[in-house]
Amino acid sequence: MSPKKPLFISTAIPYVNAKPHLGHALEFVETDIIARYNRLLGKEVFFLSGTDDNASKNVEIAEAAGVPIKEFVSTQAENFKKLLQDLGCENNDFIQTGIEERHIKGAQKLWNLCKKGDIELRKYKGLYCVGCEEFKTDKDIVNNECPLHPGRILQEIEEENYFFKLKNYEKELLDLIESNKLKIVPETRRNEILSFIKGGLNDLSISRSKERVKNWGIPVPNDDTQMMYVWFDALSNYINALGFAENSEKFQKFWENGESIHVVGKDISRFHAVYWPAMLMSAGIKTPDIILVHGFITSGGQKMSKSIGNVIDPYDLINEYGAEAARYILARHVSVFEDSDLTKESIKEYYNAGLANGLGNLVSRIMKMATVFGIKLDKYTKLNVAGPDFSFDESMNSFEINSVMNFIWTRIAYLDGYIQVEEPFKKIKIKPEEAKNNLIFILNELRDIAENLLPFLPNTAKNIIYLIESNKSPETPLFPRKD
Numbered sequence: 001m002s003p004k005k006p007l008f009i010s011t012a013i014p015y016v017n018a019k020p021h022l023g024h025a026l027e028f029v030e031t032d033i034i035a036r037y038n039r040l041l042g043k044e045v046f047f048l049s050g051t052d053d054n055a056s057k058n059v060e061i062a063e064a065a066g067v068p069i070k071e072f073v074s075t076q077a078e079n080f081k082k083l084l085q086d087l088g089c090e091n092n093d094f095i096q097t098g099i100e101e102r103h104i105k106g107a108q109k110l111w112n113l114c115k116k117g118d119i120e121l122r123k124y125k126g127l128y129c130v131g132c133e134e135f136k137t138d139k140d141i142v143n144n145e146c147p148l149h150p151g152r153i154l155q156e157i158e159e160e161n162y163f164f165k166l167k168n169y170e171k172e173l174l175d176l177i178e179s180n181k182l183k184i185v186p187e188t189r190r191n192e193i194l195s196f197i198k199g200g201l202n203d204l205s206i207s208r209s210k211e212r213v214k215n216w217g218i219p220v221p222n223d224d225t226q227m228m229y230v231w232f233d234a235l236s237n238y239i240n241a242l243g244f245a246e247n248s249e250k251f252q253k254f255w256e257n258g259e260s261i262h263v264v265g266k267d268i269s270r271f272h273a274v275y276w277p278a279m280l281m282s283a284g285i286k287t288p289d290i291i292l293v294h295g296f297i298t299s300g301g302q303k304m305s306k307s308i309g310n311v312i313d314p315y316d317l318i319n320e321y322g323a324e325a326a327r328y329i330l331a332r333h334v335s336v337f338e339d340s341d342l343t344k345e346s347i348k349e350y351y352n353a354g355l356a357n358g359l360g361n362l363v364s365r366i367m368k369m370a371t372v373f374g375i376k377l378d379k380y381t382k383l384n385v386a387g388p389d390f391s392f393d394e395s396m397n398s399f400e401i402n403s404v405m406n407f408i409w410t411r412i413a414y415l416d417g418y419i420q421v422e423e424p425f426k427k428i429k430i431k432p433e434e435a436k437n438n439l440i441f442i443l444n445e446l447r448d449i450a451e452n453l454l455p456f457l458p459n460t461a462k463n464i465i466y467l468i469e470s471n472k473s474p475e476t477p478l479f480p481r482k483d
């Protein structure tokens with residue numbers, strides 16, 4: 001990442017047809033960690049999240065609930081805003097694509113800026129998956145179904161639509177990605193995208209008849225029979241939130257002259273790494289710099305689903321263990337790059353091992369000694385004896401959140417071991433000077449661990465710093481053990 005440029009970082013904007021799930025919580029927390037880390041480096045950061053309101057699946061659910069669609073998307077958005085807040089995320093903005101002028105104007109401006117030869121009106125017949133909000137070709141279909149949405153009937157659709165000639169951008173996209181001007185992380189996802197492009201790009205249908213989408217969406221400029229394809233408008237949310245429509249200073253600063261990162265799940269990497277840059281190139285706008293593609297959370301080895309009964313609600317975690325613990329589980333025990341499995345049982349084990357018996361217990365032991373010895377640490381020096389070869393910044397800049405968390409917990413284990421060996425609480429009676437020196441070293445290390453923890457567990461980190469600086473023991477355990 002660039003050391004100086006202002007940073008724009010975004011989550012994907014979730015569909016609002018259901019409540020937020022643990023996958024959304026993961027993406028929010030990962031994005032917040034990267035945003036906080038960069039703010040701590042002194043960079044100006046703009047962290048954006050929002051909702052994807054214009055999808056047909058939102059309309060289906062609103063109709064079934066008997067609620068007008070505008071009202072439905074607005075109410076649902078509150079759940080996502082609340083989850084961000086309840087997870088301690090410091091997003092700078094939240095865009096709602098169904099109801100905001102800045103989005104409507106921006107999406108239409110982007111459409112108008114696309115090169116005339118890139119958009120074409122054509123008749124099309126195909127099978128549409130409402131789950132993916134995408135037309136499927138023969139190679140995507142297994143047993144007459146979309147494998148990502150089994151049980152959902154594919155809709156046979158024939159109508160006149162606008163098409164975006166993706167083919168025109170095959171070469172430019174390959175250059176962009178191969179040169180790492182657009183960096184796709186991790187490498188495996190980059191390779192997937194490269195082979196997808198090399199396999200040949202089909203033109204993309206970017207509009208729907210107004211009738212079919214029940215008049216819900218962003219109208220295509222100068223054609224009152226068509227609405228934009230939801231992915232066309234949704235992707236433009238990133239620049240619209242920055243004020244692209246009026247070419248604002250914020251847009252210039254964070255997008256055109258800044259660095260941008262989109263954090264997205266593996267199912268939507270293609271939309272972000274192929275369609276979105278192609279649309280931007282056509283419109284003469286800067287392409288994003290980094291697409292960070294995370295894996296999926298499964299539960300008990302299976303996709304989380306209501307019918308299997310293995311869905312973990314993010315509030316199961318927040319209400320039982322607290323927001324900081326939820327961030328800990330998601331940052332340490334869910335791989336950034338691969339799929340990971342969580343169950344209610346494994347969550348409890350992780351909590352007890354890493355937080356109740358690990359960090360929480362360590363802070364209590366140390367602060368008890370510090371208050372008894374009366375030692376207050378005003379200044380500290382970075383020592384980092386547990387992992388001198390580990391580069392925190394290098395790992396953070398390559399988004400290796402799990403490795404960084406493991407490194408911090410190595411430091412915690414090292415400090416635990418140090419106390420065990422040196423036994424300053426016993427030594428204080430016979431060799432008080434040595435015991436005090438031991439404790440100064442311990443406080444130094446703990447202070448530095450707290451510094452490391454700031455992007456991940458910000459409130460816990462600040463609390464530890466406060467306890468050390470004011471020479472206080474925590475009144476109640478930071479992380480009470482759960483049985």
Ligand code: MSP
Binds near residue numbers: 234
């Ligand atoms: N609306 C689109 C995104 C448009 S971005 C311009 C969408 N919404 S979603 O609600 O289905 O997904 C939102 C994000 O959550 C995506 O990045 C998706 O990959 C991620 N996840 C959905 N299920 C997930 C898991 N089970 N685990 C981890 N992330 C998951 O796609």
